[in-house]
Amino acid sequence: MTVTARRVHLAQRPVGLPDASTWSVRETRLDAPGEGEVLVKVTHLSLDPAMRGWLNDVKSYVPPVGVDEVMRAGGVGEVLESRDPRFSVGDPVSGMLGIADHAVVKADELTPIDLSVAGPATWLGALGMPGMTAWFGLFDVARLQDGDTVLVSGAAGAVGSVVGQLAKARGCTVVGIAGGPEKTAWLTDELGFDAAIDYRQGDLNRAIKEAAPKGVDVYFDNVGGETLDAALRNLRRGARIAICGAISTYNATEPVPGPANYMSLLVNRASMTGFLVFDYADRYGEAVEGMGAMIADGSLVAREHVVEGGVDAFPDTLLMLFSGANTGKLVLTV
């Protein structure tokens, strides 16, 4: 079978925030899937802060998206045609499908998903990369211990909201940092966080000190910038910082200062460790099993912010991540 795919390509590299000139929407007739390949009808696309990094022409953990290439993205869809025995027509799958309504991908790079466990958007959120990031970042990188006080930034986002709930389920004290009263109310009232700080209000350092007067054992950082510096001022002895992202800096057009308070690591015998979820790929199963069970018993709220707009809505929807307009995992339906 051959189909025409509507896809979003990188037209030129952005400086600062991406805008209309960054992207071009094109229709392309796809080759029929070859041996070992699968044609997927894309239904849901994952929009992630990391996408901004993929647009920069710098050496990083993955090559940048090339100019004229289809924008890289995780997605969920349904098999339309399979040339691999592991997949059948109609199977729900997830994988790196790109910003596209149809994709031909190698079967090796697709994962079957079970829609009886959770809906497709959740397979891009709590049961997808963000959930995996939260699970391994918190348990492996930050080495969560019973009784820890956990601070998480971007707490109302896809990763942060799972981090906080996993730590609460372990009986820890959890403080979230998010933007605006609606998000902070959601964190404390719906997700059970012990405290939530609106970083747009007042003195962040003081707010952390009030919420965690004995200091922070684990800081899970999604935003970087001044928030990281404020967290560094509030470490407890032996604290572990997991560096997951730095969304506050991704669109900067001027050099961004580093964390001036890093010597707090010495005073507090603390560590700051970066990680990438892909390194845990062979252990995703344990996280999916653990969080699938928590979703089933109601102890994990998996929230997605679903925008229905198709691939043409990608450029505008992506910007919601950087203005903080989304609560929970940002998903674009196709």
Place this chain on the structure above:
Amino acid sequence: MTVTARRVHLAQRPVGLPDASTWSVRETRLDAPGEGEVLVKVTHLSLDPAMRGWLNDVKSYVPPVGVDEVMRAGGVGEVLESRDPRFSVGDPVSGMLGIADHAVVKADELTPIDLSVAGPATWLGALGMPGMTAWFGLFDVARLQDGDTVLVSGAAGAVGSVVGQLAKARGCTVVGIAGGPEKTAWLTDELGFDAAIDYRQGDLNRAIKEAAPKGVDVYFDNVGGETLDAALRNLRRGARIAICGAISTYNATEPVPGPANYMSLLVNRASMTGFLVFDYADRYGEAVEGMGAMIADGSLVAREHVVEGGVDAFPDTLLMLFSGANTGKLVLTV
């Protein structure tokens, strides 16, 4: 026995580099040692970068030295009178004796030293705090592995020179960063470093890249500032940074920017960990044994930069640490 001690007190807290107004030299009649105390004639004083931090009125890992108090310092000396069964007249000892020619201290806070293993100045260097710092920072904090490429800053200093030699003894590739051609020549020619970079010459990032083209597995940081940032640009996957000090920033009178390249920790799944040698006090014995044996068989060069001047020379001698005038452990004889 009572003696009159000549001691250096903190007269006022310095802004920037300490100067004559920071200190006052006073003579004080000491009380005779009480039960469990020892009177020590001080012979050698340890001058350390950390001293600068002790002068600031901020919360840190130890309380600051109070104005009018005797300046805190490690030292070595000889017992003049003992009111404790563990020490006898004439015993060589080390401990926190302060900048003084005589001190009465609790026997619990003194350590006997064996001058047949090494001379008194070495007990303040490779077999003292700097050596302990190098040993536990490299093996425990940075978790040195066979085959690692190790980068160390302040490499001609008391800690850095031991770090590099310990890593060489383990068969690692070692690159040192120091100031000036004499120091770099000493590192490569006398200590066996694989390469040494003069940070005062040219582009530090490029120099590290040339000396360690595959990147750095361990960075042992004694200086902070731009050097830390350059090291961050040259990490290898899974790198460990041990934060031991930041001498380049200790006398700053303006806020010092943090390490702008810290997101390299994420790209390289790397960690940055602060530590304090005091936490390893119950394991100093293993390090003294290990390094004592290395000194005996010639595989560890313990070099001290000994200034003969007495306590009155302390204010000027201390500044040698910040101008980089010393090579090896800076010791002041009394």
